[in-house]
Amino acid sequence: MTQNNLAAAYWSRIRGERADNIEEAIRCYQAALEVYTRSAFPYEWAMTQNNLGNAYQTRIRGERADNIEEAIRCFQAALEVCTRTAFPEDWARTQNNLGEAYRTRIRGERADNIEEAIRRYQAALSVRTPSSFPLPCLQTGRNLGNFAYNLQNWEIAIEGYDNAIRAVEQSRDWATSPDSKRQILEDALPIYGKMIQACLHLERYEQALLTVERSKSRTLMEMLTSADLVPKNATHEQQDQYRQLNREIAALQQSFAAPENPADSQTETPEAGERRGHPDIATATNAAGTPQLKHLLQQRDRLLAQINDPDFNLLQNVRPELPDFRQLLTPETALIEWYLPQDPDLGAWAFTVTLDPDGPHIRAHRYSPQQRQTLDQFNQTYFADYRQPSWYQALDRRLEDLAEHLHLSGLIAALPPTCQRLILIPHLYLHLFPLHALSVELSVELNAPATPLLERFSQGVSYAPSCQILDYIHNRPQAATPPQFFAVQNPTQDLDYAQMEVEFIRPYFDPNTYILSQEAATKSALNRRETLEKLRQSHIIHFSCHGGFDSENPLNSAVILAGDAPLASAPRGDQRQTLTLRDGRRFDTAQQGLTLGEIYRNLDIPACRLVMLSACETGLMGSLLTDEYIGLASGFLYAGTPAVVSSLWCVDDFATACLAIRFYYELRQDERVVMALHRTQNWLRRVSVAGFLDWCRQGLTMTEEECEIIEFKLMDYDEDCPFGQRRYWSAFVAVGL
Known part of the structure; x- marks a missing residue:
């Protein structure tokens, strides 16, 4: 020995x-x-x-x-x-x-x-099957897949990689630590890219797209599914307690940064010390927040023991599968999903899905490694001067370049002309760009002008984190309650047009409105039982205020509420509770912000049809290599709404108010969120000063004095087409249904 x-x-x-x-x-x-x-x-x-x-x-x-x-x-x-x-x-x-x-x-x-x-x-x-020995199965499956891949034996490569991917999924099911779950997937990401490539070589487009889905936004999908699981024999009080624990656990599950660990070696060595049976991969790490997570998990286990429901399966697997596109899409709808593999030498792919009489039709478009490099370089420079005047000045040119890098005109030209609705599923940094505003060439005629993508699709352009999440939202039942409009209106009292915005929207919903306005829109007011109950019953929830995205700590991203004055300087100690706006002001989100973490923990909006985030940066998100969709939009989707309208940058106060008012004007004509935003953005980018003032008089029945104020404000913008630049009309995106 x-x-x-x-x-x-x-x-x-x-x-x-x-x-x-x-x-x-x-x-x-x-x-x-x-x-x-x-x-x-x-x-x-x-x-x-x-x-x-x-x-x-x-x-x-x-x-x-x-x-x-x-x-x-x-x-x-x-x-x-x-x-x-x-x-x-x-x-x-x-x-x-x-x-x-x-x-x-x-x-x-x-x-x-x-x-x-x-x-x-x-x-x-x-x-070494995925269900019995997942980590050894991952190792051998990867060995077989890589060996066959290098031999271009695509059938055997798929066999090996499929075993490895199923082993990854089993390992994640057994893991309880959120950073362990992410690390397991991140370490295996090279397998997914090669699996997709192998499938495409054999023209197995459906299997390739399924592999894409198996690697994207897995944590959010698992959280959405587990939110609906409640022991049937629990009392109402126990069910409420169980749901609250799940919400608090969900917030912590989104709070971990993925650690860096080297990939496992191929050859098994004597010192590897392989464990028998189920490997101990479910041990929480010492990351910040882990003790609290362990405490919550223990609380939930004790509650389940008290409930004692033998038929309840807490660890119900979220089986990765493509949705039934015949139910999710119509013949007039097209879907485009991008995938940027971890290895840039594989390039990238865009998958298009349309519905033919015989069923769904999936195509794949490949970007070469050089084209992938161009996309990566674009991403590195896109936000280089963000929040500076130069960023807004260069936005139109940069988006023209992005349309060319993505080969968007060719992708759209390949779609059936009957498709009038488009669903976009970006990947990694592509979530940060207003893809609906990119220019495409709709005519084959020489020198024909390019037009924004949303003009090609008369029924609108929407976004989703993944096919599976979109399908889940599509099928999630919603509570039946009387229509109710809830709004937070200009809490910091420094956004004149945010104040005007809600005043013009409110009459569309009176008397079924509940408004927290100005200094009354405090955090304590929002957390009152009466307010939370109003939120639970509301069909539409509207925030007209400041907002911001915290790239260092996405769970601290927030919409700003009323409270103490903004901080003159960053406080000492932990600065992660402050949020810096574009003008340099810092707000303490613990005192006057509704943060993403709090949305996960506290917000329950089962009756909601739409959350409108009329504020800055509410659509930005943090995305790890595993494409975990972490942003304010994901929080509201988790809380219960099927649709979120949010912004991709710091937006103009007046232009945003005009967009929001027009959006609800259009929503009265057509209750589909995507259509209302589509019509609004098309109108806003084209409307002249005279046309805008005519709408103020006729559509909004403004007084002459109010119209004079608007006309004076319009002098700050282009005299022909005041909101024609993309910075004004294209920042907002519709996520979900």
């Missing part, structure tokens, strides 16, 4: 020459075999043979071909004792190692070695 352990120590030794350490490890293993004979200690003999094979597999000295042959001999010797029947885990481990040895074998026919390597990997996977 000591020789065996000493060998493992030498194998993993850092100091000294690597070649010398491996030689010493081999010597120790061979010394151990003098005592660990097959007849006296068969199992220990077999394990030492396996470890010795690993040592020869990595040996530096000697002929490489001889070392591989010796490794194969050792592994085969181990299998004489470690049979599948007697020691299935060890048998599978050794089969994987034999696969690695045959993969690199020099002697023998190359074709025979390839077939033998594949056979050995497949044998290992017959025991």
Whole structure:
């Protein structure tokens, strides 16, 4: 035993020459075999043979071909004792190692070695299934997939990668720590990109798109699904308590940054110390907030024990699957979903989905590695001068460039002309861009002018985090309550046009309105039981105020409420509770902000049809490599609304008020949020000064005095088309239905 352990120590030794350490490890293993004979200690003999094979597999000295042959001999010797029947885990481990040895074998026919390597990997996977041994399955599936991928054997590559991806999903189901869940997925992201590529080589477009969905916004999807799970035999009080615990857990699940861990190596080594049965991957880390999360999980476990519902499954799996596009789409609807793989050398893809008479039709458009590099460079420069005048001045030009980088005209031209509604599902940094405002060429005529994307689709353009989340929202039942309009109106009393905005919107819903206006719109007022009950019953929730996105701590992103004056300078100590607006003012969100974290924890709006966030940066989001959709919009989707209208940058107060008022004017004509925003933005970008004033008089029945004030304000804008620039009309996006 000591020789065996000493060998493992030498194998993993850092100091000294690597070649010398491996030689010493081999010597120790061979010394151990003098005592660990097959007849006296068969199992220990077999394990030492396996470890010795690993040592020869990595040996530096000697002929490489001889070392591989010796490794194969050792592994085969181990299998004489470690049979599948007697020691299935060890048998599978050794089969994987034999696969690695045959993969690199020099002697023998190359074709025979390839077939033998594949056979050995497949044998290992017959025991290392995703449900039984997810981490070993991930390792062997990745080994098989990568080997076949490099051989361009796409069928076998898909087999290996599919096993690995299912193992990732099982591992995430067992993990309780949110950063563990994310890290498991992040470490495996290279597999997803190669799986998509392999599927596309075989023209398996549906499987490729499913793989995209399996890697995107998984935490939000799991949170949405678990929010609906309540033990049936619980009392109303217990159900409320269970839901509240779930909301608080959800907030913490979105609060962890993904740690950096090296990817697992391919070859199994003696020091790996593989666990038997279910690996202990569900241990929370020491990240900030973890103790609180563990406490909440324990509270929930105690509550479930008290409820004692044997049929309730807390860990119900969220099975990754494509929605039934025949239910989600219509023949007039098209969907475009982008995917930027972790490896930029794979390029990127855009998938289009349309509905034909025979069912959904999926196509794939590939961006080359060079084109992907151009997109990445665009992202790095897009926000370089954000909040500066130069950023707004360059916005139109930059968006023209982005349309070209995304090949948008070609993507749209390939869609059936009958498609009049478009759903966009971006990926990673593409969530940050107003894709609906990008220019496309609708005519094949030479020098034909390009027009914004939303003009091509008469039924509007909307966004979603993923197909699966969109389908979930589409099918989520909503509470039936009398129509109610809830608004927060200019809490800081420094947005004159935000005040005007709500005054003109309110009559559309009177008398079913509840307004928290100016100094009354405090955090304590919003958290009163009466207010929370009004929110629960409201169909439309409107915020007309300041807002901001916290890129360092997205859960601190907030809409600003009334309270103390803004801070003159950042407070000492923890600064993550402050939010800096574009004019440099800092607000303490703990005192006067409704933060994303609080939305997850406290907000329940089951009757809501629309949340309108008429404020700055309410549509920005933080996205890790795993594309977790973390922003104010995701919080309100989780809280219960199927639709959020939010902004992608710091917006102009007057232009935003005009957009919001016109939006509700259009919403009265057509209750579809996407259509109302579509008509509003098309109108706003085209309307002349005279046309705008005519609408103020006729549509809003303003007095002449009010119209004179508006006319004077319009002098600050273009004299022909005051809101024609994208900075004014395109910041707002409709997320969801």
